[in-house]
Amino acid sequence: MGIEEAILQEVREQGLTQGQLQAKIxxxxxxxxxxxxxxxxxxxxxxxxxxxxxxxxxxKTPR
Structure with missing residues (x-):
């Protein structure tokens, strides 16, 4: 599973907004x-x- 897939899965599971997700990352x-x-x-x-x-x-890339 790539980083994008992991992020999308986490977003779906937690209902995070993009901004919240970036802050968490x-x-x-x-x-x-x-x-x-x-x-x-x-x-x-x-x-x-x-x-x-x-x-x-x-x-290793900044978000």
Whole structure:
């Protein structure tokens, strides 16, 4: 599953607006850069799937 597919799935599951989604992605990227939490902790904290966090982590382009 690519980043776009993961994002679209998350949007459908949570009913997020595009702006809310971008804010969530940016916040997850910031937490990932700090490197203090595990992927599981990030997924739980942001109420997203582990796969979503992995996709955000693997995507190096800014949103």
């Amino acid at each position: 940016q916040a997850i990227q910031k937490v990932l850069r700090r490197g203090k939490l595990t992927l599981h902790e990030i997924a739980e904290g942001f109420e997203v799937s582990l796969e979503f966090v992995r996709q955000v982590k693997s995507d």
